[in-house]
Amino acid sequence: MKKRSTHLKRTVYCCAYLILLLIILSSCKKDKKKPDYPAGSNENINTWILDSLKRYYYWNEQLPADPNIGLSPKDFFNSVRNGADRFSYINIPNDAATVIPNNRNFGFDYVTVSDQNSTKIIGIIKLVLKDSPASRAGLKRGDYISKINGKTLTSANAQTLQEEILSSDRFSLGMAELNNNTWTDTRTIELAKGVILDQKEISKVMEINGKKIGYLYFLDFNGGLASSLGAVFSNFKNEGISNLILDLRYNSGGQVSEAAAICAMIAPNISFDKPFITYRGNKNGGTRTESIGTAATFDRTVNFNTLLQQNLGLSSVYILSTAATASASEVMINNLKPFIQVIQIGEKTRGKDEASFRIFDARNPKQVNWEMHPIIYKLFNAQGAGNYSAGIAPDVTENEINTLPLLPFGDEADPLVKVAIARITGKVAKSGISLNAKRSGGFQSGNILMDSRVQSAQRSMVITHR
Missing domain, CATH: 3.90.226.10 (2-enoyl-CoA Hydratase; Chain A, domain 1)
Structure with missing residues (x-):
């Protein structure tokens, strides 16, 4: 009888131990569960960003182990981007504050160059979009710019003046002509942002x-x-x-x-x-x-x-x-x-x-308005050539x-x-x-100080599908 009693006690102790162990394990599981951050908070948005990157990002295995999810979404995205990643970006569609601007809304691109033979700096219109503010103002490919917002172009301010354009809804261009090796200011035009449709070939x-x-x-x-x-x-x-x-x-x-x-x-x-x-x-x-x-x-x-x-x-x-x-x-x-x-x-x-596709919150109801275009693939042709x-x-x-x-x-x-x-x-x-070589003492292009079309191409992306 005593042996049976001892055996029973051991069984009770074992059951109690197992129950306690299950309670502890259950408690640990709850502790490891991701916190339920409020919708719209940086933590909620950044958790979604990180989960998406872990699945799709080309460099997903190099993502930081413990990033700061309390940052603003844009800062967070940039903080976890791989050092080799030159092109991934994130924005909220139709939110100008999150989109990197370019010259398209004004309808033109230009390059600022210096003269090989002097300190003369000039802007050259490279591209004018059809049915745009620039085309309606009479700008055309090959026109020359001497001033932006009344300031004469110099090597020191070429990039700064371009940034003024990008941060504005309206600005002025001072145009110039070259006749008999002499530059003459001709007119000033005002340009405001407009809606640009797809361009015909x-x-x-x-x-x-x-x-x-x-x-x-x-x-x-x-x-x-x-x-x-x-x-x-x-x-x-x-x-x-x-x-x-x-x-x-x-x-x-x-x-x-x-x-x-x-x-x-x-x-x-x-x-x-x-x-x-x-x-x-x-x-x-x-x-x-x-x-x-x-x-x-x-x-x-x-x-x-x-x-x-x-x-x-x-x-x-x-x-x-x-x-x-x-x-x-x-x-x-x-x-x-x-x-x-x-x-x-x-x-x-x-x-x-490299290529990307759009990653967005497809949940219903939607919790995150941000959209990502992270690098997802490296590209090669049918013969395996790329890089x-x-x-x-x-x-x-x-x-x-x-x-x-x-x-x-x-x-x-x-x-x-x-x-x-x-x-x-x-x-x-x-x-x-070049034709310039035939102009004795004429303007001969030297250093490129700023090229708005090249800067815009820096932010483009190869778009593919999942």
Whole structure:
């Protein structure tokens, strides 16, 4: 009886111990559960940001172990960004306070340069958007700027005055002309922000020395671009062009799907299943190769058979580039190479060999208004070539700013177009000989002090899908 009693006590003790252990473990689990932060608080938003980055971010394994989630969302995002990450960003759509501004709302881009032979500093209009405040004020490519907000441009204030433009809703430009090697101030114009619609392409067919040459310029790879270019490529095909000059000098990129669709209208022997692009992500995303057909039709704005009907089947393409050529434009250059000979003319590109897609709070109800575009993939072409973070170097180096005045896009005397035509027709272009050189004592471009288009390209992103 005594043994039975002892055994019973031991059983009771064991049960009590197990119950106590379960209570302790349960308590520990509750302690480890993430705190329930109030919706809209920095902690709540930053927890969502961090959880998203842990899943998608290319450098997710290098995220800080214990970041400060009490920071403002933008500061928090920047605090956890990898040191090798040059392009990821976060903002609230339609909230100007969270969006990095650029010149687009005014409708122009310009470069500030110094004279090789003097201390003269001048701004040169590179680009004027159609139906914009700049175009309505009469600005055109090649115009000269001497003053911004009444202040004469100098090497010391070139960047500061650009920042004044970006922080303003309205500002003034003092215009100038160069006649007989003398600069004269001409007029002052006021520009205010406006709504800018998508820009229409510029295209033409040139017949030079028996060669039919197509020329095509467009500003970005917005959704629906390839579909809108259908008529242009049909015209090129009907005209029987033998060569194409693709002007991407100021194109800072956009959608991979649009780049793939345009490639499908240029290169020979295209079929839906031909590999086009490889995405390499983190351990969660892995590596995947996408065909040109899948990539081109992902956004459902084009029919692949229609693209094939408009296909030019060219053996080579001439692509014009500058330091503002970025993102999906670089995808065009790099990913066309397995299909076709690419002759690149101009300057080294920006160097965006990475891609992102939009990450937003899809919960219902939505708790976070911020949206992210973190780097998610490294990009490679069908042959595995990529790693162009330092930019893609041209086959023929030519700087358009060395030849002034800047001419309209597609003009046969434009230095980049001129080199392409010379290559196509077999006539050697005298690269580097500028109109300036013929002006004794005239303005000759020296150092570039500020380039608003290049700065805008710095903030562009290759956009793909999940």
